[in-house]
Amino acid sequence: MNWGQWLLISILLSSFIPGIIIFGLPEKKHRLRTVLNLLGSTIKIVLILVMDIGIYFGHSFEIRIPIIPGVELLLNGDPLSALFATLSSVLWLLTTVYAVGYLEGSPNRSHFFGYFSLCVTVTIGIALAGNLVTFLLFYEMLTLTTYPLVIHRGTKKSLRAGRNYLIYALSGGAVFLVAVISLQAVVGPADFMAAGFSSSFIDTHGTVLVLIFILLIIGVGVKAALVPLHGWLPQAMVAPAPVSALLHAVAVVKAGAFGIIRIVLDVYGAHNLLLLGVLPLLGGIASITILYGSVRALQQDDLKRRLAFSTISQVSYIALGMSLVDQPLAVVGGLVHLVHQGLMKITLFFCAGNLAETLGIHRISEMSGVARRMPLTMTAFSIGAFGMIGIPPTVGFVSKWYLGLGGLAAGTWWVMVVLAVSSLLNGCYFLPILTKAWFGKQQGPWPEEQYISRFETRLMLLVPPLVTAFIVMVAGLVANAQISPLAWVRFIVREYGL
């Protein structure tokens, strides 16, 4: 074992061990639990940064564990996994802080934080997976570790949401398993690598490979909430706000989107996909999802449901970017949106959670004048919303800019149409919220005003959205700097030789 392998193992263990300890802690020891959580997430960020630096300077990180012939566990740190791992670990730290504040005094916190840590371990596992089998392993474990979080409240409604989530996710996992095995039967066991499998298979097994591609996309599309596989996501809104933030920005939906990226770039490879001619299919589904999610978001009065449909729409930008895989600019736009969407959406969910926790506001119709009561929260919310619409200088603008450039370069006019219409719709469902919150008049008392402190809400609830909103602004302003998500994505695209 060299230091690189130890590093990979410690990255996984830095949240796994706190998780296991937290399971065993008594309910009352919330101070020790918080310390463990924060310690674990800080160590994880540091370790992942070390890995990022190593990767940038061309060091390779790899652990291979053979299981049975044709099946091996492969953890591998490449630029793409670094992108997802860094995003997840940073957002995990913020979500942990937020969750500690959010769940103060509620029962069963040992379980919650235990599964929370396991869930992040598994997400990092997905990021580091170096072949489809390892990806599948962590992908299925993600379903199992998030299920207890979704049904954490233990109410009838949350159980129903949990059941639907399981039905969708496990069926998707089953389809994915069949696809992985079929692919292995055709092209043999293969690691994730830049060009995908040899294009000689396309002449012999073209139809089968198209079919397998569709199955693989269905498998990951369930978690990425591609229409029509999105049904579980709006229902899962019954979970506590930190869990929603986790599902939407850090773990589940992101894991699905990341899976699409891996399949397109590393399993099939751009060249093979162009030969097979399946990219328009992916692009079409992504476009439909973008528009459908936005239209449905318009109709929601429940704030979290509106955000959920917005997620469905926004995550598909990533898939859209992947469907233009022959255009480096579009790939940059899709990849960088993985990070940008996470930052923006987690801000919005933190804010929605603050409104619900502090004032009992769940519906948009109740939000009139709320900005005067909670100005900082609503400032963060507004920045997130501007990002979603794509107003410069937020990060959302950067993503859309690159996607648009890629679409233009490919000469596909419909990409531009989709982007324009979707931005318009984003504006239609976010701007009314903002005008209502900032310029509306408060109508009667807030539904359940609970907590009065020196600040507008608990400090632990207030800081995380402010931090993420700050990053949303800054990462957009300095997108061209040496250190920014965009710079790293350009590095990835260079590595892939696109």
Add this chain to the structure above:
Amino acid sequence: MTVFQFGAPSWMISPIVLPLTAGLLCFLFSHKTFTIALAAALANLLAVCFLTCQLLIFGPMRCHMGGWQPPLGITLRTDGPALLMLLMTAVTGLAITLYARGYFTYRIADPRQPVRHQRQQRYFWPLWMLLLAGLNGLFLSNDIFNLYITLELIGISAASLAALSGKPASQLASFRYLMVSLLGSLTYLLGIVFLYRSCGVLDLDVLRNFTAGGPGMRAALALMSVGLLLKTALFPLHFWLPPAHANALAPVSAILSALVVKGSFYLLFRFWFEVFASIITIPALNFMGVLGAVAILWGAVQAMRQQRLKLMVAYSTVSQLGYLFIAFPLARVDGGAQVWSIVIFMALAHACAKSAMFMAAGTVFLHLGHDRIKDLSGVRSSLPITVFAYGIAGVSLMGLPPSGGFIAKWLMLTSSLASSQWWWALVIMVGSLLASIYVFRVMSRFFVIPEGFAFKKPEPLSPLLEWPALALALISLFLGLAASWPLYILATGSTSLAQIFPGGLP
């Protein structure tokens, strides 16, 4: 003294002699039963580990009892599959022994009927030790009549164990179990008679050379298979299993579901793929596969519909046993090298997961006093370890990675796709989705927080009631990651199928 050398085959008798002696001692010293049984279970595990080392160093061995060579004498033998089954029995058996101790201590401490529970405990230990001896004997014997004796020993002690709980439902179920078991044994015995008439030998190695296979041999195989299928509870011969397993005491349910059915299955598999391989036809293999497929689906659907936890777990056994039979038609792929791996992985994973699940169900039953699925709310807060064990065991039953069940499923799917028999793959996938429905149906009840539920500190249960289940569940989970070890043992000591089918598989 060559007998006691490290490489001497005569060590082989220890896994039979140790529990047998312990069983007799348990009858004699009825106040020290647990100590004796625990010592025997530990010694048994040690002996099996020793035999495994022996196998890895010296390869498969034969032990001719008393120096008599076949066809006159009785032979024991060790090889890869047999040792893995022995290991499975020893590990699961040790965990069940510990759990049973916790179970009976808890029941006896219950002021309502301490005498009855004491009596149950007194009978449990010797019967369990006899059963263990029978199982070990079955995995080691290489003589078809000797196998009959072990089958009878297992059948009778298992039926008596099932009757221990003393409730009317369990008495009826265990009586039916006894009858079925005897019927199975008798059918098997009849098969032996046919076989002896046509071949004149009983040793499996010698029998293997009778490749001609006249009508006598076919009839013998058919009769023995029916007898063993009855004991293995393959659909549609499963009718006796759910009531017998669900109404028994929790440690007994674990023994019956995890180990006893595996014994007869192992025998059946060995006959089909080693001894009588030359007279097996493809339609016969497919027929077994179809029965297995129906068992998977039927068992899972029934498990979904049950209102009681233990009955649900018992129906899940019916379903999981079906997977073992799906392996039969898959034996036609790449020289059948995979079929042993599939079956062994499935058996190992299921043994650990199912005994963990029955133990968890038993603990829940003790804690709540019932096991109605709709009233299981709030258990997670009071029995976190047990619920965790149940969940992890469920992961293995669903065949999700990285469990042993996943490896088995992976091998099955690979084989079925490689041989273009995609319909088996479909059944396997549907079966595992149904399994996830019945596992999570209970799991979600555990998570419900009932109205007005007080999050008080639960009264501490004996660790013996919770930890053995968790340990077994974790073994079944991590079996997938350590899959290369069982495969290595399997590869060291099994008679390769290519040797049995010199001209390729049928």
